[in-house]
Amino acid sequence: MRLASGIRACILMLVVLASCFFTACVGTKPASPLASDEPLAAPLDSLRAKMSLTLLDGNGKNRNLDAVLFSVPGKRYRMEITGPLGIGVASLLWQEEGWKMTFPTEKLYMKGAGYMVGLFGEPSLPMVNIHQVAALFKGILLPEGYETVEPPADSTRVEGAVYARETTGRSFTFAKEGAHVAWLSRTGGDGRSETIRYFDYKEFEGVEMPSRIVFERGSEKFLEIRVKKVSRNKSFTPGTWRLTVPRSYKPVGE
Numbered sequence: 001m002r003l004a005s006g007i008r009a010c011i012l013m014l015v016v017l018a019s020c021f022f023t024a025c026v027g028t029k030p031a032s033p034l035a036s037d038e039p040l041a042a043p044l045d046s047l048r049a050k051m052s053l054t055l056l057d058g059n060g061k062n063r064n065l066d067a068v069l070f071s072v073p074g075k076r077y078r079m080e081i082t083g084p085l086g087i088g089v090a091s092l093l094w095q096e097e098g099w100k101m102t103f104p105t106e107k108l109y110m111k112g113a114g115y116m117v118g119l120f121g122e123p124s125l126p127m128v129n130i131h132q133v134a135a136l137f138k139g140i141l142l143p144e145g146y147e148t149v150e151p152p153a154d155s156t157r158v159e160g161a162v163y164a165r166e167t168t169g170r171s172f173t174f175a176k177e178g179a180h181v182a183w184l185s186r187t188g189g190d191g192r193s194e195t196i197r198y199f200d201y202k203e204f205e206g207v208e209m210p211s212r213i214v215f216e217r218g219s220e221k222f223l224e225i226r227v228k229k230v231s232r233n234k235s236f237t238p239g240t241w242r243l244t245v246p247r248s249y250k251p252v253g254e
Contacts, residue, residue, distance in 0.1 A: 046070075046071065046072045046073075046232070046233060046234050046235070046236070047069075047070075047071050047137055047230055047231060047232045047233075047234060048068065048069065048070050048071075048230070048231045048234045048236075049068070049069045049071070049137055049227060049229070049230045049231075050066070050067075050068050050227075050228045050229045050230075051066070051067045051068075051069070051225050051226060051227050051228060052064070052065070052066055052067075052225075052226045052228060053065040053066070053067055053081070053223065053224070053225055053226075054223070054224045054226075055222065055223055056220075056221060056222050056223070063083075064084075065081055065082065065083055065089060066081070066082050066083075067079060067080065067081045067082075068080045070234075070236055070240050071137070072236075073138075075095075075096070076093075076094065076095050076241055077092070077093070077094040078091075078092065078093050078094075078240055078241065078243075079091070079092040087105070088104045088105075089103070089104070089105060090102070090103050090104075091104075091243055093241065093242075093243040095241065097113075098111065098112065098113045099111070099112050099113070100112075100243055100245060102243060102245055102249065103252075107246075107248060107249045107250065108249060108250055108251070108252050109245045109249045109250075109251060109252065110251065110252045111245075111251070136209060136210075136213075137204075137207065137209065137230055138207060138209075139207045139208055139209045141181040141184065141198065141209075141210075142164075142174060142181060142184070143164075143166045143167070143172070144167075145166070145167040146164045146165060146166050146167070146172075147164060147165055148162060148163065148164050149163050149164060149165050149171070150163065151163045158173060158175075160175050161173045161174065161175050162174050162175065162176075170186065171186065171187075172184060172185065172186040173185050173186070180198065180201050180210075181198055182197065182198060183195055183196065183197045183198065184196050184198075188217065192217055192218045193216075193217075193218060194215075194216070194217055195215070195216045196213060196214070196215055196216075197213070197214040197215075197216070198210035198212075198213055199211075199212040199213070199214070200212045204227065204229070204230035205230055205231065205232045206232075207230070207232075209227070209230075210227075211226060211227045212224065212225070212226050212227075213225045213227075
């Protein structure tokens with residue numbers, strides 16, 4: 001089953017949020033959820049982030065959405081995306097024992113296991129590393145352990161850019177304006193450049209980070225995120241980590 005273009009854009013946004021930050025976290029096995037819905041003690045580094053999203057769909061029209069991320073880095077992630085009037089558009093839950101995504105307006109779902117989330121062979125649902133979602137909210141915009149490399153000597157060299165390589169061997173470039181990272185770019189699976197631009201740095205509960213992030217593929221902007229609020233050291237009820245797939249939903253890809 002092929003997804004409608006609007007929902008495909010929402011899925012793309014979900015996976016981009018999970019893949020656009022390149023600092024990997026090491027996961028540990030989470031504790032089993034409690035039967036009660038009483039709040040649990042706040043895990044270390046847990047946070048809740050509220051964002052507004054503007055997506056440019058395939059028809060050149062903007063779609064405005066809201067998103068809330070619940071994060072216990074390396075252990076559990078939950079994201080809720082809503083449209084006008086608070087109508088649910090998409091939900092994502094990742095835990096070490098498995099992950100699932102639901103799309104209420106389309107009555108579709110996805111399931112999988114491991115840290116790679118997405119649908120193999122589907123361009124609009126690329127496989128991404130879910131653990132990389134928390135780096136932005138720690139103020140970390142560059143890969144941990146990266147090393148700088150010599151820039152190309154030909155005409156492809158970008159003036160002012162730093163050429164670097166991740167510990168995985170993947171290459172990327174970035175530039176700074178003063179102490180702040182201004183942009184980061186790498187080559188996508190389709191051979192086009194994928195660039196993230198960071199604007200309007202602000203302090204959110206003691207951590208300085210960009211409050212506006214723009215995503216470009218080639219020279220075209222396709223997503224803008226505005227971070228509205230970040231709350232740290234949050235406690236969540238066990239219900240946050242439950243996502244039920246109704247029997248009437250059909251799997252994506254069928």
